[in-house]
Amino acid sequence: MSNAFIAFQKNDESRCIVEAILEDNPNAMVDDQPSMVKIDVPNRLVIKRETVEEKMGRSFDLQELQLHLITISGNLDETDDEFTLSWNS
Amino acid sequence: MDMKVAKKLGLKERYSLMTRDLAWDTTYQPMDKVFPQTTYEGIKIHDWDKWEDPFRLTMDAYWKYQSEKERKLYAILDGFNQNNGHLSVTDARYINVLKLFLGSTPPLELMAARGFSMMGRQMNGAGPRVACQMQAVDEYRHFQTQIHSISNYNKYYNGMDEFAHQQSRMWYLSDGKSFFDDAITAGPFEFMVAIGFAFEYVLTNILFVPFISGAAYNGDMAAMTVGFSAQSDEARHMTLGLECIKFMLEQDPDNLPIVQRWIDKWTWRGTRKLASVGMMMDYMLPKRIMSFKEAWEMYVEENGGALFKDLARYGITIPKCFSQTIEEKEHVSHQSWIGFYMKPQATPFHTWIPTPDEMDWLSEKYPNTFDKYYRPVLEFFDAQEKAGNRFDNKTAPMNCQVCVSTMKFNEPGDPMEMCFRESIYNGEKFHTCSDHCKEIFDNEPEKYSQTFISSHQVLQGNCEPDGVDVNAPDFEPGRHMLDYWKLDKRALGDFNGSEDQKNFAAWREQATKN
Numbered sequence: 274m275s276n277a278f279i280a281f282q283k284n285d286e287s288r289c290i291v292e293a294i295l296e297d298n299p300n301a302m303v304d305d306q307p308s309m310v311k312i313d314v315p316n317r318l319v320i321k322r323e324t325v326e327e328k329m330g331r332s333f334d335l336q337e338l339q340l341h342l343i344t345i346s347g348n349l350d351e352t353d354d355e356f357t358l359s360w361n362s
Numbered sequence: 363m364d365m366k367v368a369k370k371l372g373l374k375e376r377y378s379l380m381t382r383d384l385a386w387d388t389t390y391q392p393m394d395k396v397f398p399q400t401t402y403e404g405i406k407i408h409d410w411d412k413w414e415d416p417f418r419l420t421m422d423a424y425w426k427y428q429s430e431k432e433r434k435l436y437a438i439l440d441g442f443n444q445n446n447g448h449l450s451v452t453d454a455r456y457i458n459v460l461k462l463f464l465g466s467t468p469p470l471e472l473m474a475a476r477g478f479s480m481m482g483r484q485m486n487g488a489g490p491r492v493a494c495q496m497q498a499v500d501e502y503r504h505f506q507t508q509i510h511s512i513s514n515y516n517k518y519y520n521g522m523d524e525f526a527h528q529q530s531r532m533w534y535l536s537d538g539k540s541f542f543d544d545a546i547t548a549g550p551f552e553f554m555v556a557i558g559f560a561f562e563y564v565l566t567n568i569l570f571v572p573f574i575s576g577a578a579y580n581g582d583m584a585a586m587t588v589g590f591s592a593q594s595d596e597a598r599h600m601t602l603g604l605e606c607i608k609f610m611l612e613q614d615p616d617n618l619p620i621v622q623r624w625i626d627k628w629t630w631r632g633t634r635k636l637a638s639v640g641m642m643m644d645y646m647l648p649k650r651i652m653s654f655k656e657a658w659e660m661y662v663e664e665n666g667g668a669l670f671k672d673l674a675r676y677g678i679t680i681p682k683c684f685s686q687t688i689e690e691k692e693h694v695s696h697q698s699w700i701g702f703y704m705k706p707q708a709t710p711f712h713t714w715i716p717t718p719d720e721m722d723w724l725s726e727k728y729p730n731t732f733d734k735y736y737r738p739v740l741e742f743f744d745a746q747e748k749a750g751n752r753f754d755n756k757t758a759p760m761n762c763q764v765c766v767s768t769m770k771f772n773e774p775g776d777p778m779e780m781c782f783r784e785s786i787y788n789g790e791k792f793h794t795c796s797d798h799c800k801e802i803f804d805n806e807p808e809k810y811s812q813t814f815i816s817s818h819q820v821l822q823g824n825c826e827p828d829g830v831d832v833n834a835p836d837f838e839p840g841r842h843m844l845d846y847w848k849l850d851k852r853a854l855g856d857f858n859g860s861e862d863q864k865n866f867a868a869w870r871e872q873a874t875k876n
Contacts, residue, residue, distance in 0.1 A: 275668030280571060282590045307651055308578035308586055309571070336373075336419070339427040340434075342594045344571050346665050348608075348672070349416040349601050353373045360672050 277318040277347030277358040280311040287341040289328035290320065297321050309343055318347065320356040377418035382411060385488035399484040403549035405621075406614035410487030413609050417598055424496050428503070431591050435507060438587040443514045449873050452580045453648035454866035455857050459577075460512050460585065461521050461711035462642060466538050467569070468508040469529040473542035474561075475501035477553055484550045490609075493602050500595040511588040518869075519862050521710030521853025531825065531847055533759055533768065533817045534638070534702070534709065540766040540813060541635050545628075547809070551610060552624050558603020560628035563669065566596045567661040568654075569639050576647045604669070611676035618677050623805070629666070629681040630798040633690070634765040640695030641702070644724065645716060653727035658691040683798045686774055692728055693777060696736040701770045703743060704755040710849055712857035715744040735777050752856070758817040758840060762795035764802045764810050768817075771795050787811050820846075 279294075281287035287310065294312055295301050297319055304311040312318070325333045335356050347358030371379070388396050400407065441447075451457065478498035485491050516522040529535055545556035574589030607625075610617045640654035652660075670680045703713040716724065721740065724732045743753050759768040773779040774797075783800040785792050787807040794800040803810045816825050820840050823832030827845040831837065844851070852861045 275671055276664065277668075278665075282594075306572075306575045309575050309590070336417075336423055336427065339417075339419075339594060339598075340430055342597045343590055344567055344593055345597045345600065346668065348604070351373065351417055360668050361675060 274315050275360040276313040276315055277345075277360055278311055278313040279318060279320075279345050279358060280309055280343040281341045282343060283308055283310055284341065286329070286337075290325055290338070290341065292328045293324035294318070294320055297324050311343075317357065317359040319358075322354050373418045376420055377415070380420040380422070381415075381492045382488045385491075393486065397484060397486040399550050400486055403551050403620065405551045405610055405617050407486070407610075408613055410485075410489070412612065413487050413489040413605065415489055415493045416601060416605065419493075419496065419598065421492065421496075424499075428499075431594060432503070432507075435587050435591045436510075439511055439514075439584055442583040442587075446869075446873060447581075447583055448515055448518055449866070449870050450581045454863050455646070455712070455714060456580050456582065456648050457515060457519050457862060457866075458711040458713075458857065459642050459646040460515055460582075461519075461853070462638070462646070463585075464508070464512045464522055465525040465528055465532065465535050465710070466638070468505045469526065469535075470538050470542050471501050471505035471508065473539075473546060474557060475499075475505060477542070477546045477557060480546070481550055481553060490602075490606070493598075497595075497599055497602060500592075500599070504592045504595070507588050507591065511584040514584065518865065520860075521850050524710070524848040524850070527848050528710070531816055532709075533761070536761065536766040536814075536816060537635055537638075540764075541631055544631070544809075551606070551620075554603060554606040555621065555624040556628045556631070558599060558606055559625065560632035562596055562599040562603050564629065564632040564662055564666060565635060565639075566593065566599075567665065568636060568657050570596060571661065572652055572657040573639060573643055573647075576643060576649070576651045579649050579651050580647055607673065608676075611673070611678070615677075622678060625678065626681045626683065626798075627802050627805075629687075630683040630796075630802070631765060633662075633683065633687045634762075634767050634795070634799070637694040637698045637767065637771075640691075641698035644695040644727075645699040645720075650723065653724075654695045655691045655727060658687075663688060686796070686798070689774060690771070692731040693735075693772060696724075696728070696732065697770050697772070700736065700739055700743075701768060703740075704753055705759075706752065706754055706855040707756065707844070708847075708849075708854075710847075710853040712853070712855065712860050712862065714857040715740055715747065731777065747856070758820055760793065761815045761817055762799050763792040763813055763815070764794050764799035766813060766815055767795055769793070769795055 281290060291303070291310055291312060295303070298314045300315050301318070302313045304313065320335065320338070322333055322335050335351060335353070338356060345358055347360050350357045387393055394401065475498050478494045478501060482491050482495035482498055485494060512522060530539060541561070545553050548556065570589045570593035574586055574593070577589060578586035607621060610621050643650065643654045643657065670678060699713070702709060703715070706713065721737055725737065746753055761768055769780065769782060771781050773781045781796055783794045783797060785794065785800055785803050785807065788811070790811070792803060792811060794803050819825050820843065823837065823839055825843070825846050826832060827842050830842055857863055
């Protein structure tokens with residue numbers, strides 16, 4: 274099974290996004306590196322708008338992820354509510 | 363209140379309205395005459411509408427987020443520059459990595475901008491056209507922001523001002539130039555595999571992720587903000603490359619062998635290009651976060667492996683070169699650094715022998731190779747340098763006809779033997795650095811027999827500054843190489859004793875005392 278991953282620049286907003294990912298992906302593994310953070314999840318990684326909003330305490334558009342993203346791995350699907358990375362293997 | 367509030371459109375709806383619904387099929391001229399480039403490579407496409415950008419990014423949202431990124435980036439750059447940030451990097455040796463980056467990367471970003479502008483015109487479908495246009499603008503942004511971020515260093519340190527002149531002339535910049543020249547002169551689908559897959563998916567993940575994290579670790583906020591800001595676009599670029607590969611494979615089974623050949627070819631070309639990035643990570647960052655080998659395992663072996671496994675459902679197999687790249691990950695960074703150290707009169711950046719601590723770090727990270735093959739060479743050079751006999755290879759290098767890297771890689775399975783391959787084309791002999799480059803040459807000999815290799819051309823009198831008479835009886839090829847390259851002599855040779863080293867020490871002293 275391959276890992277889907279995403280990496281963010283470290284800042285206050287991405288801290289909330291990472292918290293949301295950890296809550297919605299129980300198998301997530303966090304790799305803390307200088308000025309960036311990388312999160313791996315076996316096979317499928319999902320970011321849910323609602324959870325991010327809860328952590329941030331404000332409404333959040335998933336396209337705002339563009340501002341903090343560093344890299345991704347996996348087939349992407351983005352809707353209004355979910356940002357999903359997955360491998361078919 | 364009876365005021366009606368229009369419901370905000372959903373992402374899917376907005377994407378479809380603002381991309382495909384704004385496009386039309388031409389009627390004055392048939393579509394295949396308007397888009398003549400997308401058929402000659404043999405790729406068969408039946409329904410262009412099947413291509414959708416999974417980010418579903420529309421032009422209005424694109425401008426909104428990109429302008430926000432730029433504002434953040436330039437605020438950080440201003441802060442860094444106003445606060446004399448260049449003096450907060452770990453060690454002045456670090457600045458040499460920026461000199462190498464400046465020569466090798468922004469000019470390629472500009473080539474990518476050109477390439478994706480062409481793709482934005484040549485692709486038939488509205489989905490890929492819009493995504494390619496966005497990528498073209500991104501690449502132009504990267505080209506500019508990289509130069510802006512380094513321009514502050516250029517006020518203080520030597521060897522940065524002629525990078526644009528050097529791009530098409532310097533021996534060690536020709537591997538990157540040839541990568542993009544090769545891609546942009548191929549057809550549009552091959553370009554997408556070359557840049558969207560090999561360059562974005564394989565290369566930028568190593569250059570802009572662990573290397574830039576390393577730049578941050580060394581106190582360079584300018585490189586950090588530029589690198590990560592660029593990489594935030596690359597996530598979109600990788601997706602475009604991956605979608606293009608899946609799209610071709612889903613459209614027609616006849617596309618499989620063509621796509622497979624491109625994946626094989628460009629995985630190898632990307633690997634060769636990474637040798638110098640390996641050296642930047644292992645030798646040029648004074649503080650290191652991970653070795654090139656570890657980065658390779660994370661971003662190429664695991665991540666690339668995941669992609670190939672995913673594509674297996676279409677019949678794609680792991681590229682033939684993959685096993686050789688795994689063997690080479692323990693060698694190439696050392697071979698590159700030693701190669702550069704041996705040519706102190708031919709680069710606008712300094713080199714040095716790693717300190718004993720740094721050598722121990724390399725031993726620990728490369729237990730199979732460093733002590734056995736590379737430490738003895740470096741210690742020998744160190745002893746020679748201290749005895750006043752600094753090694754200086756004055757001969758022009760020999761370069762591979764395909765990847766244009768200097769010949770320095772070893773025979774598979776035998777690190778003590780240099781690897782050379784040759785092919786005959788039109789009665790002429792051409793040299794390549796590996797089985798994989800030879801295979802690429804043999805597939806398209808007409809193309810690669812025309813490669814411009816400056817270190818070979820100089821022998822024919824084709825690399826001389828203005829005013830040199832190549833027909834004069836006393837003409838000696840290569841004598842004016844430094845002028846031809848416009849090399850700043852203060853930037854040559856060893857870091858120890860350099861003007862940069864002295865200035866940095868003096869300025870840092872001033873910054874901490876009255």
